[in-house]
Amino acid sequence: MGGKVSCTLGEVTNRADFIIFWGGNPAECHPRHFTKYSLTPKGRFVPDGRKGRTAVLVDIRETPSAKAADIFLQLRPSKDFEVLTTLRALIKDQRVDPAAVAETGLTLEQLQDLVDRMKKARFGAMFFGMGLSMTRGKHMNSGALLNLAAEMNAFTKFVCMPMRGHGNVTGADVVLRYTTGYPFGVNLSRGYPRYNPGEFSTVDLLVRGDNDAAFILGADPGATMPQPAIEHLASIPTIVLDPKVTHTSRLSRVHITTAVTGVSAPGTAYRMDEIPLPLAPALRSPYPTDEEVVRRIRRAVARRPAWQPVDENVRSAIA
Amino acid sequence: MTRETKRLLMNAVRTTKQGQQINVGKDGAEYREIVETLGMHPEDLKAVGAVSGGRVRVRSEYGEVTFKCVEAKKAPQGMIVVPYGPPTCHLMGRYTDGTGMPTSKGWEVEVEPVASETPAGEAAAIDTAARR
Numbered sequence: 373m374g375g376k377v378s379c380t381l382g383e384v385t386n387r388a389d390f391i392i393f394w395g396g397n398p399a400e401c402h403p404r405h406f407t408k409y410s411l412t413p414k415g416r417f418v419p420d421g422r423k424g425r426t427a428v429l430v431d432i433r434e435t436p437s438a439k440a441a442d443i444f445l446q447l448r449p450s451k452d453f454e455v456l457t458t459l460r461a462l463i464k465d466q467r468v469d470p471a472a473v474a475e476t477g478l479t480l481e482q483l484q485d486l487v488d489r490m491k492k493a494r495f496g497a498m499f500f501g502m503g504l505s506m507t508r509g510k511h512m513n514s515g516a517l518l519n520l521a522a523e524m525n526a527f528t529k530f531v532c533m534p535m536r537g538h539g540n541v542t543g544a545d546v547v548l549r550y551t552t553g554y555p556f557g558v559n560l561s562r563g564y565p566r567y568n569p570g571e572f573s574t575v576d577l578l579v580r581g582d583n584d585a586a587f588i589l590g591a592d593p594g595a596t597m598p599q600p601a602i603e604h605l606a607s608i609p610t611i612v613l614d615p616k617v618t619h620t621s622r623l624s625r626v627h628i629t630t631a632v633t634g635v636s637a638p639g640t641a642y643r644m645d646e647i648p649l650p651l652a653p654a655l656r657s658p659y660p661t662d663e664e665v666v667r668r669i670r671r672a673v674a675r676r677p678a679w680q681p682v683d684e685n686v687r688s689a690i691a
Numbered sequence: 692m693t694r695e696t697k698r699l700l701m702n703a704v705r706t707t708k709q710g711q712q713i714n715v716g717k718d719g720a721e722y723r724e725i726v727e728t729l730g731m732h733p734e735d736l737k738a739v740g741a742v743s744g745g746r747v748r749v750r751s752e753y754g755e756v757t758f759k760c761v762e763a764k765k766a767p768q769g770m771i772v773v774p775y776g777p778p779t780c781h782l783m784g785r786y787t788d789g790t791g792m793p794t795s796k797g798w799e800v801e802v803e804p805v806a807s808e809t810p811a812g813e814a815a816a817i818d819t820a821a822r823r
Binding site: 397400403433434435449450502503506510511537556557570576594595596597598599600601617618 | 718775
């Protein structure tokens with residue numbers, strides 16, 4: 373895989389004249405994205421704003437975002453990887469079987485037209501959502517799109533960026549990356565970080581029942597994860613820190629109400645382009661911040677003697 | 692009870708209203724209504740034998756849940772669209788294929804109409820302990 377060729381959203385605003393949204397529905401899920409960054413704002417090198425940009429939406433259904441796009445390409449479910457690899461072939465003028473393309477729900481002419489437009493762009497930006505990364509193919513789909521963006525740079529400037537979901541999920545990735553070297557699925561039980569998605573990732577740990585306690589911060593797995601993972605959370609000591617009582621709070625042993633970050637607690641949030649933004653709270657909260665609670669728990673844990681495994685032979689010798 | 696069982700592709704999505712209600716609180720009737728209502732193409736509704744506003748039972752490999760169903764003209768034929776939430780957790784696959792990411796969209800499910808007195812969102816996870 374060719375890594376991520378990316379940029380800031382400011383560059384998209386000021387430079388991008390060709391935007392592709394793939395497997396995402398920003399009109400519903402990121403309602404300010406079009407108006408603040410990607411479609412309607414006038415930029416330094418896009419002085420006409422929306423008129424100076426071409427927007428393409430690729431998805432399996434006609435979502436409200438289709439109205440905002442100039443071109444809507446509706447493909448069949450789970451055919452993203454096939455379409456992306458076809459596009460990678462077409463940009464290199466390789467021969468493609470029209471019958472194979474037809475199985476994706478699109479025609480070769482549609483894809484060739486897209487490639488021609490992409491090559492004519494001055495600055496192309498591709499944004500992808502969970503429709504690409506959470507369907508069959510998963511990271512291979514994302515990798516194919518990232519590769520397409522990287523390979524487009526042989527012809528013109530192209531960048532690619534995931535449309536991240538809830539607030540500051542990018543921050544969790546970035547902080548884990550610069551502290552451990554890995555973005556998620558990190559195991560620190562040996563005293564050094566080990567990374568193995570599928571083994572150390574949250575859903576897998578919970579579904580297999582490998583962990584015997586859970587500390588949930590700013591998330592509600594009780595409303596989003598597969599049912600066996602939820603049942604395991606309910607069966608072990610689970611501690612939840614959240615400003616609201618969530619589904620996870622209900623199945624936890626302890627819920628600690630905390631102040632809302634960005635509203636009544638300061639902090640730093642990473643935007644989806646990995647730009648850190650300081651948060652200035654507008655209100656005061658009677659509740660402690662997440663950081664304060666975590667620090668207090670750490671201090672309390674530090675006061676307890678460290679647990680050491682004891683060899684049974686040594687124990688019996690002492691006795 | 693069962694008139695017809697139809698296999699469809701279920702696509703879990705997010706909506707703006709759902710996002711607003713998450714910030715209001717997930718205990719609210721409006722949030723529950725959103726995550727307990729699925730949309731499907733009018734032809735699929737007919738094929739299933741359900742009516743818009745009626746209830747259907749959705750069964751995946753992993754569990755089953757009842758939803759209120761409504762007509763969604765823009766949903767492609769053969770596809771169900773439903774906002775993520777506690778009911779969809781029962782239908783979601785547990786395996787991540789070594790990626791850490793469960794397959795959160797595109798589940799093959801069976802759909803059948805149910806008697807209207809069955810409350811939407813009622814879930815019956817199938818023997819999860821035995822599957823572990």
